[in-house]
Amino acid sequence: MFDEGLIRARRRLHEIVSGHGSVAQSRAADRLFAGDYSTSVTVATEFAGSRLGLGVMHDLEGEVVSRHGVTWRIPVDGRPVRVGPNEGMAFAMAAHGGRRHELGLPSGTNFAGVAGAVDRYLADTDHDHAQVVCALEIAGQFDEVVLRTVAPPEYQGEPLAEVIDHERRFTFSTWHGSMVGFRFPDAVDGTRIPGLHLHGISTDESSGGHVRSFIASSVTAFVWVDEVQSPGES
Secondary structure, eight states: OOOHHHHHHHHHHHHHHHSSOEEEESSOHHHHHTTOOSOOEEHHHHHTTOSEEEEEEGGGOOEEEEETTEEEEEOTTOOOEEOOTTOEEEEEEEEESOOOEEEOOOTTOBHHHHHHHHHHHHHHTTOOTTTOEEEEEEEEEEEEEEEEEOOOOSSTTOOHHHHHTTOEEEEEEEEEEEEEEEEEOSOOOSSSOOEEEEEEEETTSSOEEEEEEEEEEEEEEEEEEEEEEOTTTO
C-alpha cells in the first residue's frame, strides 16, 4: 500500500534541494474532523527518519507522540504504549530535517505564551507566519499540566467534535516530560489544524496525550521552521 523506501528518498531529496526541513502530513485534517478514522499511513512510513511527530491511531485507538525514533500511542486510560512500525494511523504529521534553533521560554510561560514566543521568533527572523509552519520540542518540568485522551467513536463516522465532547482529562500539579508538535498558520482551510498543537509523553512513559494546558517551570525548547508538504506529496 505504501512504498516506504520511495517516500523516504523523496523526503531526503527535498531536504537536500531546499536546504531546510519539511513537515509531512498524511491526509487532510477535515477528513479526520468528519469522522474518517481509517488508516492513512503506517508508523514507519510517516515517522521513519523524522525528528518528531504526532497524530492519532486508526479508529482513535490513541493519541500519537513520536520523538527520537520512538512512537507511542496514548489510549483512553492515559497510559502510553509503544507502537510498532507497521501499525496504522488515521492522521499524522512529522518533521524531517532542518536546523534546530533554541526558543527562550521563561518560567511561567503558558500554552498561549508558547505560540506568542514562536510568532516573535518568526518576526525576528523575517519569516511570514502565514506562510510557514514551525516544529517544536519542549522538554523539562511543567506545572499545572492538563492532558487529554479520547475513546474510540461510539458509531462509524462519528464526527471528531462529538468524540471530543466526551474526552478524558488528566491533571498533574508537576509533570516531567517532553511536548512535541507544530505551530501552523491561523488561517483555516480544512487541510491543516491551525494554531499550536502539542502532544506530550512523560519522562517515565507513565502518562501522555494531547496537551490542553500547562505552565512551564524549567524547560528547554527548540524550534524548526519548515515547509509544509500537502497530503500525498510526501
